[in-house]
Amino acid sequence: MSDDTDAQRIQRFGRRTVLRGAALGAAAPLLTSTAAASEAATRGAPAAGSASLRWLGTSGWRIDVDGRTVLFDPYITRFKTGLFSGAFKPDTELKSNPKLVREYIGRPEIVLVSHCHWDHLADVPYIAKSTGARIIGTETTFHVLVAFGVDPDQISVVKGGEVLDFGGLTVEAVASRHSRNKRHSYFAPGTLNAPPAAAPRTISDLPEGDTLAFQVTAPNSGPSAFLMGASDFSERDAKGLRPDLAMIAVPSSASTSHYVPRLLRALGKPGVVVPVHWDNFEEPLSDPPRRDPAVDLAAFIAQVHRESPASRIVVPDYRTTYGGDMRPRN
Template sequence: MSDDTNTNARNHHGFARRAMLRGAAVGAALPLLPTAVGGATAATARPRSADSAPDPDSASLRWLGTAGWRIDIGNRTVLFDPYLTRFSTGLFEAAFDPATKIKKTDAGLVREYAGSPELILVSHSHWDHIADVPYIAKATGARVVGTETTFHLLVAFGVDPLQISVVKGGEVLDFGGGLTVEVVASLHSRNKKHAYFAPGTRTAPPTTAPETISDLPEGDTLAFQVSAGAGGPALFLMGASDFSERAADGLRPDVAMVAVPSSSATHRYAPRLLRALGNPPVVVPVHWDNFETPLREPVVPDPTMDLTGLIDQVRRESPASRVVVPDYRTVYGGDLRPRR
């Protein structure tokens, strides 16, 4: 983990794809990646109120690559965009094939990385966000929260319709025990031509289960803010590098998982987003890795993603924010400090 810390303290905040044809090349991001976590600072405790359950020290997070996260709050697990069974589409070899077959989920990877989730939050329905969700949902019984398109695709894959909650943005879902999920209407990132892979929505299940990645359209995009009780962290989760400024305005997450933009198609992306979120105390860049390499191996940065540029913008626009560049192997505390 790379931990860019500004000494200015922040008070605790309250309740709150990237385009497949990518943008300009960037400088090397490898120096930002961790070499060790020994001696890292332990998670900082926050005071608890009577209705806060659990406390922030019981919250832990693990990056699943791409935009994905596993969030453990006490003995409860929430997954966001869990793409674990990675496979090659040619995207990172400049030979992208939309007819690539969807690979069967690796059950061993699910056991290792997904645990026993209670909730699966899905930002949108492209393969690198949803491909493993049908298996995980059927194997664990987890409730899936996503768009109407996500609903219809999962039903076609054999997921019980009663297991899926369709949302549009604006919903505030209370799962009890202090676990709250606010659904935020959002947008998909765009390439330099202001377009992106597989747009479109579904209003009914396909007659057969999807077989190729082009059978999985975006289907609108959501962001989520997960709150772990009044005394725990509020986590803003993005699955793509664009957003609705009006929908995000006023959210005040403690930690913002910010997708690295693949182009400059979105006007003043980082400054507008940071301002809307109230300059979060912790910013975590996501969706900058080569997500066609195995998850059990070290992170391989996508050299076309401007990770360094995003970090520089955060430092400039929100100097009090701490930037944490995650890796696959570290489990972090609720404030994104490595667990010992």
């Protein structure tokens, strides 16, 4: 889930503009330069037609490659917990809206889960049981989903470091870390080494359960995308991945030292950087996305630009399908 979890998160967030006058949330690439074009050519920028990507809000993505669909942290139903109003209710009941979920997920073959907080996992039990998709996540994710009635044989447990081949489509699990709030802490830590006695009923029944990132690479030298579910990371585990696209979670605190510079250097300064987890995930998917008031997206973009001026920055929206180079297709 997002970094802070109480009334301290709620602060006035005025209208901001990004570099060079572009509006936040614009679908088109926001930062371009001759240097960026040169860097992309050197790195071998992915072809636009080799994959399509759609942001599902929060850290979620739908990736379609050659008729195959991969989902990452698909949290679509969304419901209010009081998190963004200063009246947080840990006993909020978990919900999933099957009809709404079906509008967005297609026929997923693989579902990647970064961690077990509700804004990443709440729709996964329905998706798993209704589609038969292979679920990849931590041991805690395994135990939580089994408690929800998901077939254990449908779930692949990873710890980070595994490189899995799905018929030419490669999924690399990357050991990662959960976001930190201003108190250098986070909501609902903990892991499970057995299924709970009953299916989780409320958001407080879902511990973090360790956090993963993933790198997905399309077949035949297609684009690679690094996917984060929270705004912290393991520098040693991320080092050398060199993705074409980096979907980077925006922090709401400065508790993680030099987060943006260290991450970009570890990833080899990707050709395209896509900020995620900056929206208000208690509001329905809408146009334009509503922002998390605790997150300074403009400051994040400025940090990326300073550290990696050759990277193109794309602020995604919910309605747009992007090509493998993160240029809009519609």
